[in-house]
Amino acid sequence: MRVFNRYLIILALASLAVNSMLAFAGQQDLTVYFTANAIAYLMITLLHVYMNPAARRSLSRVSAVLFASFAIVVGIKVVEVLSGV
Amino acid sequence: MSRPTRRATGKGGWNPYRALGLGLVLGGTVFAPIAYFLIASVPFAAIGISAIMLGFTCMALANARPYISPEASEVILRTGMENTAALLEELGLQNKAVYLPSTLRDGHPQALIPLSGTADLTRIRARIPGRLIVRWGDDPEDMAIAVTTPGSAQLEKMESRPGSTAAEIESAITYVLVGVLDLANAVTVSVTPGRVDIGVVGARLQYEDAWYYRCLGSPVASIAATIACEALGKPVRIIEESPEEKRSRIVLEVLG
Numbered sequence: 604m605r606v607f608n609r610y611l612i613i614l615a616l617a618s619l620a621v622n623s624m625l626a627f628a629g630q631q632d633l634t635v636y637f638t639a640n641a642i643a644y645l646m647i648t649l650l651h652v653y654m655n656p657a658a659r660r661s662l663s664r665v666s667a668v669l670f671a672s673f674a675i676v677v678g679i680k681v682v683e684v685l686s687g688v
Numbered sequence: 689m690s691r692p693t694r695r696a697t698g699k700g701g702w703n704p705y706r707a708l709g710l711g712l713v714l715g716g717t718v719f720a721p722i723a724y725f726l727i728a729s730v731p732f733a734a735i736g737i738s739a740i741m742l743g744f745t746c747m748a749l750a751n752a753r754p755y756i757s758p759e760a761s762e763v764i765l766r767t768g769m770e771n772t773a774a775l776l777e778e779l780g781l782q783n784k785a786v787y788l789p790s791t792l793r794d795g796h797p798q799a800l801i802p803l804s805g806t807a808d809l810t811r812i813r814a815r816i817p818g819r820l821i822v823r824w825g826d827d828p829e830d831m832a833i834a835v836t837t838p839g840s841a842q843l844e845k846m847e848s849r850p851g852s853t854a855a856e857i858e859s860a861i862t863y864v865l866v867g868v869l870d871l872a873n874a875v876t877v878s879v880t881p882g883r884v885d886i887g888v889v890g891a892r893l894q895y896e897d898a899w900y901y902r903c904l905g906s907p908v909a910s911i912a913a914t915i916a917c918e919a920l921g922k923p924v925r926i927i928e929e930s931p932e933e934k935r936s937r938i939v940l941e942v943l944g
Contacts, residue, residue, distance in 0.1 A: 605870055606866060606867060607705065610749075614745060626734075653863040654752075658748075658749055658867075661749065664748065665745055
């Protein structure tokens with residue numbers, strides 16, 4: 604299961620890097636953290652296409668939920684910008 | 689009947705990925721609101737959200753673990769290899785096997801071990817019948833033993849036949865060796881006319897100086913050869929296998 608372990612370690616390191624960079628940049632909006640983490644997650648998961656079919660199916664479900672949440676956050680931000688809130 | 693071990697029970701039993709996932713999800717769910725509302729720290733709340741994401745990923749991977757333990761898989765593989773080796777040893781066959789694509793067999797790829805050492809298998813044109821002892825040419829000595837290899841069994845599970853470019857063969861071998869079977873860390877492939885060079889980084893099943901390996905190559909080389917022959921649509925033979933601790937090299941000769 605080295606491929607699973609490597610994938611999880613890369614995900615954890617990416618989350619750590621993203622959160623650290625945004626924290627050092629003084630970011631105080633939680634949706635920005637979530638969006639950056641979601642993008643990093645989806646990119647890393649896409650790069651691990653060679654996992655076994657069962658793992659890919661399970662990860663696709665997690666990715667779909669994450670992408671839907673990401674789309675909702677982006678949608679709310681677009682509505683905020685358009686309505687001038 | 690004895691009870692199955694917890695490790696081999698798959699979805700129902702204890703699983704380290706499920707335990708880690710559950711811990712991360714619960715920890716993140718508790719920590720994120722505390723960090724956001726009580727500590728008023730957005731970066732800490734973000735760490736909680738990241739933990740939840742990582743936790744769900746671990747739980748998803750827990751369901752993808754094999755039902756059979758690695759020890760049981762190794763026993764089954766070794767049994768099959770020893771039975772094939774006993775057959776080859778009894779017949780005194782030490783010739784290098786030729787891996788045939790499914791188009792030249794009865795729909796699934798197999799390896800052919802010629803009975804005669806001087807056999808020129810580039811003459812194979814017609815589809816070979818699905819039997820153990822087969823005639824592959826017109827001459828009386830054009831006889832061979834046809835065996836199923838680990839690669840043959842794995843290839844049947846692939847959704848589509850790999851393409852014939854080096855990148856497509858590399859992608860297919862990486863998918864099987866790294867992603868599905870977890871037998872290596874990385875694979876590189878270069879294709880030149882009549883030859884395929886395969887580099888396998890971190891191969892777990894190394895070459896041994898045994899009868900089976902001398903005929904059919906190591907399981908890793910055998911799987912790579914099966915995928916390459918299926919991708920190219922031509923028979924291939926393992927002509928060189930140099931196992932190194934970090935990077936093994938497999939050279940295939942493309943016949944026909």
